[in-house]
Amino acid sequence: MPKSQRLIQLIMMINAKKTFTVQELADELGLSTRTLTRDLQELSELGVPLYSIQGRGGGYKLLQERLLPPIAFTESEATAMFFACQSLNEMGSLPFDDSAASALHKFYHYLPADLQKQIDRLKNRVMIWNPQRSMSPECLRTLLQAIMNHSVVTIEYSSSSGMTQRNIQPIGLYTSNGYWYCPAYCFLRNEVRQFRADRIRSAIRNESIPAREDIAQQTLLDKPDKASSERISFAIELTPQGVWALESNNRFGPSIMRRDDGSGTATIQIAQEDIRFYSDIVWQLGREAKVVEPAEAVAYIKQKIVAMNQLYS
Structure with missing residues (x-):
């Protein structure tokens, strides 16, 4: 042999x-x-x-992790795998340790020299980009382990109502716009809720609380649908530059109504709890966008203006 x-x-x-x-x-x-x-x-x-x-x-x-036997890849498969792994570098935090970077290094090292050259020509020219958000890799890893082992996690969670301690059973992890989200069953509220990972200040697996089998069977396809929560209208006025800036935004773009002069309006239905999230998107446009309703969003923008004025006065 x-x-x-x-x-x-x-x-x-x-x-x-x-x-x-x-x-x-x-x-x-x-x-x-x-x-x-x-x-x-x-x-x-x-x-x-x-x-x-x-x-x-x-x-x-x-020790701990097993080493997998070699797997044969075609050139196109190898290129796809390399850039899929490399795209993880654009995330601010990952639910892994250094494994992704280590795997990428090994993968690249053993590629044929001509394929390495082809990939080198594509570096920084092809990527899956995400805005980098700051959050705890340790908390992400704990959530990931809990998902794999069907276990409960005790978290310290920061929300608009302050800091609370929750026992949750994570269903999954997914990322959107650079943020990690964790749909989980909350033992405090007795229902499935969605937690934003950057608001989790600490996470420790809690073996004293038995995991629920019905929750363990759920996936991200079963994550909470905000369409079932209370909906309100969120309306904004846009300058021509504001229309240009938001037309590619998947939340506002489809709802923009343009005027002949290039300006426009947009009205969307949002969950009550997301008022500040959408207001912050509009805030980034400065004078190019104005919140019309709801009143809570207008008040929130005014508070930000006062705070900004005090900062520079």
């Missing part, structure tokens, strides 16, 4: 056994213990996380 094929088979056997002795593997593969010891040393140098157990009955143990 060629050495490369033998090492791949050895990786697969190690993944299955987790704990083993040299003699066990040598007997199964029909190799000498001396040859197998050299193979294990080579796998360790290649990054297989092996731990040597000393003493009577000792052997080897595979």
Whole structure:
């Protein structure tokens, strides 16, 4: 058996056994213990996380994560995989540690030289862009682990009503406009709610609370639909420049009504709880947009104007 094929088979056997002795593997593969010891040393140098157990009955143990056997990719698949992973770099925070960057480095390192050159020509010319938002990677990782293990998490959550402690059972994680969102069952409110990850100040898995099986069966396709909550009209006036700036916005663009002079209006239906979110979008346009209704949004914009005036007075 060629050495490369033998090492791949050895990786697969190690993944299955987790704990083993040299003699066990040598007997199964029909190799000498001396040859197998050299193979294990080579796998360790290649990054297989092996731990040597000393003493009577000792052997080897595979630490935590298993190492997957090689997978063959076509050139187009390799290019797609590279840029899919690279796009994660545009996120401000990720629910992983350094695994994504490490995987991308390994993937690129073992590509043929001509394919590396092709990818190099595309770097910073093709990307999936997201605005970077600041949030806790540790909290994201805890939520991700809870999703994988169907467990409950105790969080400190900052909302408009202040800081509260919640026990939640996460359903999933998704990102939109640079923010991470976590639909989860809230044991405090006894219903599924949506939590914005950047507002989670701390997250600790809570093994003392049993997870609900019905919640564990839900996916992101079952996330809360704000269409069922109270809806109000959010109306704005736009200058021609404001129309140009918002016409590509998927929230306002389809509702813009243009006038002959290039200016326009937009009226959309939003959830009551999202007033500040939409007001902040309009705020970014400065003099190019004016909130007409609801009154709460107008009052919120006026507060921001007063605060800004005080800052520069």
